[in-house]
Amino acid sequence: MARFALASIDHGWTVAQRVALERAHVRLESLVVLLLLGGVMAFLSPFFLSVGNLLNILLATATIGILAIGATFVISGGGLDLSLGSVMGLAGVAGAWTCVTLGLPAPMGVAACLGAGMAAGWINGQLVTRAGVPAFIVTLGMLGLARGLALVISDGRVIYGLPSGLVWLGQGRPFGVPTPVFIFIFAALIAHYALAYTRFGRHTLALGDSEGAARAAGLRVERHRRALYVIAGLTAGLAGMVFMARVNSGDPTAGMSYELTAITAAIIGGTNLFGGRGSVLGAMIGALIMGVLQNGLNLMAVQSYYQQMAIGAVLILAVFIDQRQARGARA
Amino acid sequence: MKRMTLIAAALALSVSAAQAQEGGYAVLMKTLANPFWGAMAQGVEDGAKEAGVRYFAQAVESDQAAEPQLNVCNTMLQRKPEAMITAAINSTNLLPCLAQANAAGVKVVDLDGNLDPEILKSAGVEIAFSIGSDNVAAGAQGAEWLVSQLGAGATGPVLVIEGLSGNITGQKRAQGFAAKLADLAPGLEIVASLPGDWDRGKAATIANDILTRHPDLVAIFAANDGMALGAVEAVHAAGKGAQVTVIGVDGNADAVKSIRDGRLNASVAQLPYLVGKQAVVDVAKAIRGEAVAPVIHVPTLVLTKAVLDAGTEPLLAYVK
Numbered sequence: 001m002a003r004f005a006l007a008s009i010d011h012g013w014t015v016a017q018r019v020a021l022e023r024a025h026v027r028l029e030s031l032v033v034l035l036l037l038g039g040v041m042a043f044l045s046p047f048f049l050s051v052g053n054l055l056n057i058l059l060a061t062a063t064i065g066i067l068a069i070g071a072t073f074v075i076s077g078g079g080l081d082l083s084l085g086s087v088m089g090l091a092g093v094a095g096a097w098t099c100v101t102l103g104l105p106a107p108m109g110v111a112a113c114l115g116a117g118m119a120a121g122w123i124n125g126q127l128v129t130r131a132g133v134p135a136f137i138v139t140l141g142m143l144g145l146a147r148g149l150a151l152v153i154s155d156g157r158v159i160y161g162l163p164s165g166l167v168w169l170g171q172g173r174p175f176g177v178p179t180p181v182f183i184f185i186f187a188a189l190i191a192h193y194a195l196a197y198t199r200f201g202r203h204t205l206a207l208g209d210s211e212g213a214a215r216a217a218g219l220r221v222e223r224h225r226r227a228l229y230v231i232a233g234l235t236a237g238l239a240g241m242v243f244m245a246r247v248n249s250g251d252p253t254a255g256m257s258y259e260l261t262a263i264t265a266a267i268i269g270g271t272n273l274f275g276g277r278g279s280v281l282g283a284m285i286g287a288l289i290m291g292v293l294q295n296g297l298n299l300m301a302v303q304s305y306y307q308q309m310a311i312g313a314v315l316i317l318a319v320f321i322d323q324r325q326a327r328g329a330r331a
Numbered sequence: 332m333k334r335m336t337l338i339a340a341a342l343a344l345s346v347s348a349a350q351a352q353e354g355g356y357a358v359l360m361k362t363l364a365n366p367f368w369g370a371m372a373q374g375v376e377d378g379a380k381e382a383g384v385r386y387f388a389q390a391v392e393s394d395q396a397a398e399p400q401l402n403v404c405n406t407m408l409q410r411k412p413e414a415m416i417t418a419a420i421n422s423t424n425l426l427p428c429l430a431q432a433n434a435a436g437v438k439v440v441d442l443d444g445n446l447d448p449e450i451l452k453s454a455g456v457e458i459a460f461s462i463g464s465d466n467v468a469a470g471a472q473g474a475e476w477l478v479s480q481l482g483a484g485a486t487g488p489v490l491v492i493e494g495l496s497g498n499i500t501g502q503k504r505a506q507g508f509a510a511k512l513a514d515l516a517p518g519l520e521i522v523a524s525l526p527g528d529w530d531r532g533k534a535a536t537i538a539n540d541i542l543t544r545h546p547d548l549v550a551i552f553a554a555n556d557g558m559a560l561g562a563v564e565a566v567h568a569a570g571k572g573a574q575v576t577v578i579g580v581d582g583n584a585d586a587v588k589s590i591r592d593g594r595l596n597a598s599v600a601q602l603p604y605l606v607g608k609q610a611v612v613d614v615a616k617a618i619r620g621e622a623v624a625p626v627i628h629v630p631t632l633v634l635t636k637a638v639l640d641a642g643t644e645p646l647l648a649y650v651k
Contacts, residue, residue: 047409056409060402156496156526158421160450171427243398248454249423253395294399298406303363304392304399 027270029321030285033314037289041296048296055177061291062184063088063239063255067262068283069191070235072271074228075263076195076278078208079128080135081232083142084239085258087120089251090146091240096159096250099166106165113241114234120146121233125226143259150252159250170245180242187238192280204228208275264311265290268318289314355385356611357412359404360442361394361420366583367603368418371442374607375416381608382615387412397424404428408435414459414614418442422450422499429456440614443606447499459617462610462627464601466500469631470507473552473578473599476633478515480576480596486518487549490541492534492562494554496526501554504580508552519549527558534558538565542575550576556586556598563595582634582650590636600632602649 041048067084074081095113098104120142127138172179195201207214207224215221236255243254267273268289269282290311297307358375360368372388379386389407391400397420404417405428415432419425422445429439433456444463451458478485491508494501505524512519523541527534534553542548542565551566553559559579566575572594579586582600589595606629617623632638632646639647 050409053406053409056402056405060405063398151496156498158423160423161453246427247397247401247423248426251397251421251424253421254397256393256395294402295406298389298403299409301387301389304390304403305363308392 027282027322029325030269030282030289030318033318034285034289034292037292037296041292041299045296045299047299053295053299055181057288057291057295058181058184059178060295061287062180063243064258064261064265064290065184065284065287066187066235066239066242067255067258068265068269068287069187069280070232071259071262071266072269072278072280072283073191073195073204073235074135074232075266075271075273076208076275077204077225077228078211078275079225079228080139081121081124081229082136082139082259083120083124083146084232084236084262085255085260086143086146086150087117087233087236088240088243088255088258089253090120090150090153091116091237092244092254093150093154093159093250093252095166095241095244096162097153099162100159100250106163109162109166110169110241113244114237117233117235117237117240118230119233120236121230122226124233125229128229129222129225147252154250154252156252158252160248162245162248166245167248168245170242170247180246183238183242187235188280188284191235192284195278195280200227205276205278208272208278210276261290261311262287264315268315270322286318353411355387355410355412356414356416356614357407357410358386358388358442358611359400359407359415359417359425360388360390361400361418362392362396363390364392365394367581367601371418371603371607374604374609375611376607377604378608378611382612384611384615386611391420394420397421401425401428405431408432408437411435412437413618414438414440416440416442416610416614419445421445422447423454426450426454426456429458430454433457438614438617440610442610443603444500459614460623460625460627462613463606463629464631465628466503467507467510468628469580469599469601470504470509470552470554471511472631472633473504473580473597474508474511474515476597476599476635477512477519477550477552477576477578481516481519481549483516484518485516485549487520487547488522488541488545489519490538490545490548490551490562491521491524492527492537492551492553492558493524494526494558495528498529501526501529504554505552522548527553527561529555529557531557531561534561535565538562539569542566542569542571548575550578552578554580556581556583556595559595559598560585560589563589567594582632587634587639587650590634591639593636597633597635600634600650602629602632602646605629605649 047053070084091113094116095109098112099109124138124142127133128135169179203219203224244250265286266283268286271278293310294307363369389403400420401424404425415437417425432439438459441458441461444461491505493505509521522545525537527537551562553562556579559577563577576596579598582598586595586598613623638644
């Protein structure tokens with residue numbers, strides 16, 4: 001079946017499909033790399049191409065994928081958020097604390113996760129736009145603040161034992177598919193639509209391309225930027241909720257250095273680190289490339305050190321191909 | 332176009348080349364960046380040889396990579412192992428995977444005692460057995476050795492450096508030490524018990540600060556060797572090497588070297604090699620249907636310069 005899909009990329013693209021792909025800002029190369037990688041893994045490990053394992057890949061990619069949505073929005077708008085992973089940890093602890101320590105029902109736990117994420121994003125946005133502190137510094141500070149707060153709230157311990165409704169969000173399997181996979185795909189589709197097809201999305205890319213031009217064109221630059229950080233915070237809250245529900249506990253160390261993995265996914269997917277270009281679907285492909293790579297190497301019992309090397313190499317390669325093509329297009 | 336053809340060819344090949352090799356024991360550790368887990372991996376290998384079984388081992392990049400470890404655990408289950416031997420990063424991160432293992436009839440072993448029996452019960456996860464060092468006993472052994480050196484009538488301030496705040500292993504060691512010390516030598520007073528977060532530098536800073544506050548400090552107990560080695564350097568830098576007795580836990584290679592050099596006074600050595608080896612041998616027994624104790628404690632050994640120089644202690648063979 002994979003062979004058929006590849007063949008269709010080669011010969012079967014209609015003009016309409018190509019246009020759709022271009023409008024979605026997905027680079028054909030990244031899709032090819034993903035499928036190629038899948039092929040290699042299937043070749044090397046007999047366990048790769050089972051439904052259970054493919055669902056495992058989606059499940060394992062869910063948190064990074066959701067964070068990559070936030071990274072894509074902020075970065076394509078010309079910003080940066082280094083606090084995503086820490087805020088994810090804080091959100092999970094906030095949710096678990098609300099339900100376990102305060103004894104409130106599951107919906108309040110969800111609200112606490114998303115609320116904590118958005119609050120952190122809101123603070124990031126305020127500091128970047130009103131206090132004029134560079135985004136790198138603000139979100140680096142938030143990285144420490146959020147992690148520290150998560151450790152304080154939880155007293156450094158894992159908060160275990162969520163209400164069953166919350167656990168379902170992480171461990172449920174409606175139609176045989178893990179709930180986090182549904183949440184991940186649903187969030188990605190909405191976010192992709194918002195970035196690629198709405199005015200908000202066009203404004204985001206315009207802002208990332210040139211703040212001056214966006215301002216001159218009448219865009220309320222500061223307000224828009226703040227909105228982007230809140231969106232990033234929201235994705236961190238959602239990722240925190242998903243992981244919390246998956247392990248039935250708030251883990252204050254969850255999401256350690258995930259911000260870098262999420263940014264890597266966005267960039268492999270074609271987002272420009274300096275803004276002006278970005279695609280959520282691209283970022284999802286980027287996240288899946290890493291997910292497939294890790295899963296395949298795990299199946300082959302390759303040491304995790306090599307996995308990190310492989311992902312680093314893929315990142316550099318992706319940007320290298322991108323740059324070469326950009327030069328080719330100009331020439 | 333040529334490239335596409337090649338890819339298609341590779342894919343076609345893949346279907347024919349793929350061969351299933353199910354079974355064996357899955358061994359999931361924390362991180363091999365720590366020599367402790369390296370020694371345990373060696374024990375697993377030798378144990379598997381002894382028991383005549385196949386195994387495959389995996390670890391993650393750091394001992395805080397909770398979600399990556401869960402993902403690796405799920406992946407390992409795809410290979411349909413007979414047993415899942417896991418050293419969980421915390422008491423909850425692997426539970427969904429272990430529940431799946433239970434459902435598939437795979438025997439689950441808690442390597443190094445990272446799982447909490449009560450949480451396991453409420454999560455409905457059943458383990459075949461838990462194997463590791465007795466951390467309370469290890470702390471108590473440290474206190475016993477200290478009192479054997481200073482005498483039961485000794486007096487003076489003592490510092491305890493705990494592990495990562497909230498970490499159960501560090502807490503057990505510190506508690507075991509404190510309880511035994513109060514019991515054997517009430518004159519030795521613990522003036523501070525602070526979390527060093529398993530960090531060598533942090534432990535050195537703590538030792539420095541407490542030495543300033545209590546210049547007559549007589550002993551430091553650190554919940555692992557890394558921290559003990561940090562503390563011992565701070566003590567020597569302050570010129571109090573002869574006055575302060577420093578004890579660590581783990582018996583890792585750096586600590587052994589420091590003890591031989593006459594810097595660190597003692598380390599309560601865990602024997603991860605033995606833990607790994609026995610885990611595999613015992614799970615083979617459990618699979619054959621033989622009875623295995625639900626909690627297996629592997630002994631710990633107080634390493635000192637005298638013990639190392641004499642080299643007669645039989646357990647020394649397992650200190651890697």
